Amino acid sequence: MLKLKSIKKSYFQGNQKIEIFENLNFTLDKGKTVAIMGKSGSGKSTLLSLISGIIKPESGEIWLDGVSYSNLSESQLNDFRATNIGFIFQNFHLVSYLNALENVMLPAKVCKISNPKEKAIELLKNVGLSHRLDHLPSELSGGERQRVAIARALIHNPKIILADEPSGNLDEQTGNEVMDVLFKLIKENRITLILVTHSKEVAKRCEKIYELTMGSLREC
Ligand SMILES: Nc1ncnc2c1ncn2[C@@H]1O[C@H](COP(=O)(O)OP(=O)(O)OP(=O)(O)O)[C@@H](O)[C@H]1O
Numbered sequence: 001m002l003k004l005k006s007i008k009k010s011y012f013q014g015n016q017k018i019e020i021f022e023n024l025n026f027t028l029d030k031g032k033t034v035a036i037m038g039k040s041g042s043g044k045s046t047l048l049s050l051i052s053g054i055i056k057p058e059s060g061e062i063w064l065d066g067v068s069y070s071n072l073s074e075s076q077l078n079d080f081r082a083t084n085i086g087f088i089f090q091n092f093h094l095v096s097y098l099n100a101l102e103n104v105m106l107p108a109k110v111c112k113i114s115n116p117k118e119k120a121i122e123l124l125k126n127v128g129l130s131h132r133l134d135h136l137p138s139e140l141s142g143g144e145r146q147r148v149a150i151a152r153a154l155i156h157n158p159k160i161i162l163a164d165e166p167s168g169n170l171d172e173q174t175g176n177e178v179m180d181v182l183f184k185l186i187k188e189n190r191i192t193l194i195l196v197t198h199s200k201e202v203a204k205r206c207e208k209i210y211e212l213t214m215g216s217l218r219e220c
Pocket residue numbers: 011012013018020038039040041042043044045046047
């Protein structure tokens with residue numbers, strides 16, 4: 001379902017070259033859940049950005065559901081991402097002036113979603129936030145914000161969810177509750193998940209655990 005072949009990616013800081021991936025290969029079947037662990041700076045977030053098409057590799061190829069990113073124009077890639085990929089970030093990335101319901105409905109502005117309001121209300125119910133629909137992010141707790149972010153990542157029925165340390169900012173119990181919600185929805189909707197985490201406990205919820213070291217992914 002997802003395939004990365006011979007990915008090369010480096011960053012330039014002034015004239016200093018930081019090589020992240022020289023020849024990264026990875027495949028992931030549909031509906032599978034995998035955790036990616038690895039030291040800070042090893043390239044985990046870079047990997048998610050490559051998979052989402054937000055950044056481009058210097059060489060190599062990425063396919064999602066048989067579609068090769070390099071065959072898409074910039075606007076086709078934006079549409080493709082909006083339709084197929086859901087994101088959950090460590091620091092939630094909610095829009096501060098929109099309430100919970102409006103934040104969850106936001107992807108409907110770029111993707112075709114039928115009955116976005118009903119769907120958003122249903123998802124917020126699923127994550128246990130029916131009573132917080134009109135709260136702004138600043139009026140929600142950290143765990144509640146992350147549950148809004150999970151609902152938002154699911155509203156367009158993505159094929160794959162990319163989650164970058166989604167429980168990293170939460171206390172252990174709240175983090176576990178948020179992960180319970182995420183895994184329940186992932187299973188129910190048979191969505192593929194790539195979860196970056198520093199927590200072994202969180203990683204164990206996935207079917208496979210990989211460690212990113214020296215630019216390659218090793219199964220643990
Ligand atoms: N835009 C950029 N320009 C230059 N260097 C960058 C850029 N983005 C990331 N880097 C460097 O690339 C390396 C990998 O970054 P990345 O964010 O992918 O790491 P990570 O594994 O997600 O780390 P963490 O666990 O701390 O989130 C880091 O050393 C970082 O400093």
